[in-house]
Amino acid sequence: MASDTSKRSSYFLISPMALIFAVFLVIPLLTIVVVSFWDYDEYRILPDFILENYKYLLGSAVTWSIYLNTLKYAVLTWVFTLLIGFTVAYFLAFHVRSLTWQIVLFMLCTIPFWTSNIIRMISWIPFLGRNGLLNSALINLGIVDQPLEFLLFSDFAVVLADVHLYTLFMVVPIFNSMMRIDRSLIEAARDAGASGFETLKSVIVPLSKPGIAIGSIFVITVVMGDFITVRLMSGGQSASVGLQISNEIGLLQYPAAAASAVVLLITVLLIVTALLRLVDIRKEL
């Protein structure tokens, strides 16, 4: 009897969240899946059941090159944000001794987030341009005689902007994991004669794994879906899956966009599943 009541109250308690998920996530997702099988022309979507959208999407060499390109951005961004994010978090967690300074420096990391994503991204353009600050400086210092063209409107620019935008997404969860590491473990490692690198390899990295996994999920999912960074920083010369979807929506090709979105969603879910197999996040939280 008592367990019945608690069961009922449990259902009651989760109902608001379940309702929100149903209305704002499940129903829209189902709609996207349904529409992805519809037909379309210039100005209408035509309820139907066709496989053409998927057939074209999966059969086209363009899709594969776009996916390859998107994965390239995701992997490169992931590597750099991980290296930088881990280093920053390590410094904050283990080198800064006082809690006050940890908080102050941590807040410092968030200052760039006081302005919008797009503004932070666009400010790279005058800096990296052919006649931009960096090229003028390099020429004036005599390091190069010709402006470096690859700095802007290139893959380099896209990855640079992504790393700049998303490194904090790595810092926060890794820092969080590191702060939970029992400091006596590190002392024990040192007492046992481990070098700094050995401690890092055998104690800190394994214990930071949940943070690394969460940070990686953040960064990879954001970069996989991104379209604005790719468009602005590549000067419109590169494509990503997100950009393709955004173009299709712009041209009223909703079913094609829905099919692309479904495939992207499945891809990202697979990546996330793979990451979660590496660490049991539930155990660590």
Add this chain to the structure above:
Amino acid sequence: MTIEKKISKKTIETETGVSRRGFVKGAAVVTGAAIGSGAFTGFPTIWAQNIKDVTLRQFGTGVSNINAVADKVKEDLGFTLQMTALDSDAVAQRAVTQPNSFDIADIEYWICKKVFPAGTMQPMDTTKLKNYQYISKLFIDGKLTPDSEIAQGTAPHTVGFVEGADSVEFASAPTQWMTLIPTIYNADTLGIRPDLIDREITSWADLLDPAFKGKASILNIPSIGIMDAAMVCEAMGEVTYGDKGNMTQEEIDKTIAVMIDAKKAGQFRAFWKSFDESVNLMASGEVVIQSMWSPAVAAVRSKGIACKYQPLKEGYRAWGGGIGLAKHLSGLELEAAYEYIDWYLSGWVGAYLNRQGYYSAAPETAKKFMSEDEWGFWMEGKAAEGDILSPEGKVMEKAGAVRDGGSYEERMGSVACWNSVMDENKHMVRKWNEFIAA
């Protein structure tokens, strides 16, 4: 001295007095005349009194959704007009998917071809427009002058009329029912930085000249970009088209192949999608030659940077826009909308648009609102006698300047094609994506 001063002061006072009185009187006369002349025809009187409570929501591209127009509407017609400026793609989306979110749609003709058949708009009865007769023949039968040739692509007159009041089928000849009342149009060409290019640019083919490797750009709005690409390929002699505005799959494939080769060879620095992007690319010197819009060239120049709207021997790629009525409009709102559209053709806006470098769809009425010098500079290709001011009063061109491309007849008379939607649109967009992903 004192007396003189007094007299002159008195004269001034009197003059102001007179002119003020004259103005009030004049205003009364104008209002009377307006009522008398039947400017408010179609309204029961009670509606005319309520008109100040009417609010019409207009949306369209940034080129013509200008707050100055809304202010002038309030002043001249008494009701409120809310303007929303969007990009071309968003305009098409909104017109089709949110028909109740607007009363007046300001859309381009090539978008009209996509949007009107969706049935979210109502045709306009031209007999209710006093100024219909002043609309340029270009929008009625496609001919600027009786002997001019009709350009390729979605020429505005081909999607300008429908068969009847409830029809969504485009009519092949002018009828009483118009889809859009034309308002604005222009002829586009390449923009160049004459200070960074040391030779004459005469052809669309120059866009892919290896001399400008890594310094060229084209716009990444597929329906428009493909037309520029076609102008280039045709000028290079790489592709011959039956109709650039309605290409076959084979023509599209060939065009895109040429563009992909150029892209792989590093010809392009970037592709632009918005007005501001094109301005920034040019002003920063990232690009020295690109497809460009006339006011974007003006925007670069207003930064003190040399930029030329280069006429080319193959002619221009033109576009046009107009305003149309939402399906749901009725009663007082509908009458107010008709009143507004008729007012749009009556000259003030036309002059405003002409001064921005676009063209008014009713040139005759616009002329009345422009000075002789302005008309000569913008429309007749004459050298400016005084400084040419923008509608906001900024100096755009110094005295002596001549408009790039010359007179209205020269520019609009050498239109090679109009922006369009092709029958093979789906295929074209897919190929365009290949170009971007290449």
